[in-house]
Amino acid sequence: MLRFFFTRLALVIPTFIGITLLAFLLIHAVPGDPIETLAGERGIPAERHAELLHEYGFDRPLYVQYVAYIEHVLRGDLGRSLITHERVIAEFTQLFPATIELSLSAMLFAVLLGLPAGILAAAKRNSVLDHGVMAISVTGYSMPIFWWGLLAILLFSNTWHLTPVSGRIDAAYFPDPVTGFLLIDSLLSDQEGAFRSAVSHLILPTIVLGTIPLAVIARMTRSSMLEVLGEDYIRTARAKGLAPSLVVGVHALRNALIPVITVIGLFVGSLFAGAILTETIFSWPGVGKWLVEAINRRDYPVLQGGVLLLGCSVMAVNVLVDVLYGFINPRIRHTQ
């Protein structure tokens, strides 16, 4: 087990180097040199330009600059935004909880709906229910979520007036940012209705971001269940007269869940990416919207730092999922 744990952990270092290289090259590959890039559209006089090139060390060889960059990164220094002049890492840590809250809630939505749907579809194979679940699943899987978000706003907010259009909470409420997770913070605050408002703002983004994972989980659960239901031990369980619900719900489900859990784990990374679109549509103040704004404003330090931090978060989650997976599935652990 320890050996498995450390082999997984050893993969972190090359991945980290890869992500830092990507972020590092981002500033250097943009046309024009970094000083011009950082100066933005205002431009900069020639002698000051040369001075700054030397001051920031941009006249040194690339690999020296890269080592210097890594040193800064390891000290937690990711530079400052060109627009707000805030530290990039401070802005990220302030916004990241909003993204995590949205992603977790989307994942919860997808799992709570997708698992039962997939199990039912497999148990009632070729029924109307099965075909319905599969049709919805293939639609959800093909959904352009940026459009789905707009459509959801059009229907739920504009036509039926059920949910708010954008943001995380009504402007009337200011819960103290204790944890950064508004659902918790609004519960802790003594303002009445704050929690309700936070929940109602979360519903639409959750559905939109959770749609693709929901479709994939339902599909994966169904096919995995079907495979397991054809096994001999299931026939044995049925033959000895076990109730069908127990056969499906206990014997089959336990083994069918293993590939499903992998899929769920793999989705965490793409959820952060999906959050880029979802947050932009719903004006959700998370890191996704922040990154898109950074691109539009050509705020390269934010883009560089944001990519690095988001990449590392995904990497951390992936390693965690890998290790947890080893715990659940002994076969993986021992073949390593």
Place this chain on the structure above:
Amino acid sequence: MTAETDAESLVGSPAPPHPLREFWFYFSQNAGAVAGLVIISVIILLALFADQVTAQSPIEIHTDQFLRPPFWEDGGSLTFPLGTDPIGRDMFSRLVHGTRYSLLIGSMVVSISLAAGIWLGLIAGFARGVIEIMIMRLMDIMLTMPSLLLAIVIVAILGPGLTNAMLAVSVVALPQYVRITRAAVLTELAKEYVIASKTNGASVLRQMFLTVLPNCLAPLIVQATLGFSVGIIDAAALGFLGLGAQPPTPEWGTMLADSREFLQRAWWVVTFPGLAILITVMAFNLMGDGLRDALDPKLKR
């Protein structure tokens, strides 16, 4: 049953059907896959005859006709069957001409990532050792990054535009093809026919492309079909973020970005382009699933 086949079955098993016939037999049993194929055929026809199908130009601006609703709504007319966009361009014509961009994006993305992916996968599988480790580690790193984020970074470096968006999406799709090719190559390399061709003195390139690659094609075909849908949807997402095709190109994602703020006033400017993306992507996904079922020997029972 005729006497001939009877006699045949007495002697032994009948000759196996032609692979294409067998493929079509399994493929056509999947209603979804056939539906996908039909939709894709219609989309290709629309792209080919876009100018003949539509009466209006996709980029001509009718300044006095902006935000006209579709013909079945009050104020709509058959001149603009699906209404007009916020600056008075014919929605129907833009949607139909959009098929060209989607198919172009899909085929460019798939060609680039497939060609590069096959090369890298073959090299990794044949070379083994350090080269293999380096290629596969790089692919792992690329897979760690959320695909859209990676595409955004690449476009941020190259600058927005349709060509760069297609390139970015191709790069992002690359790891899948490399992994599939390498895995298939490793399986095939251990088989006798490859060893036989090696003994016969076949060069490495000949082994790669003539001996091994044809036997690795099935999973690549499936992945390429699904790659169409990923390419179309990711390029549309970049267009939506303002990083892909630029106005006035009638690309569906860009159309959505242009008309976002008119969501409350004119449902049609937002609904139709998204629906077009959804239908196209779904058709390729359905066909890809059908191809996988038909080409995967494990599922043939």
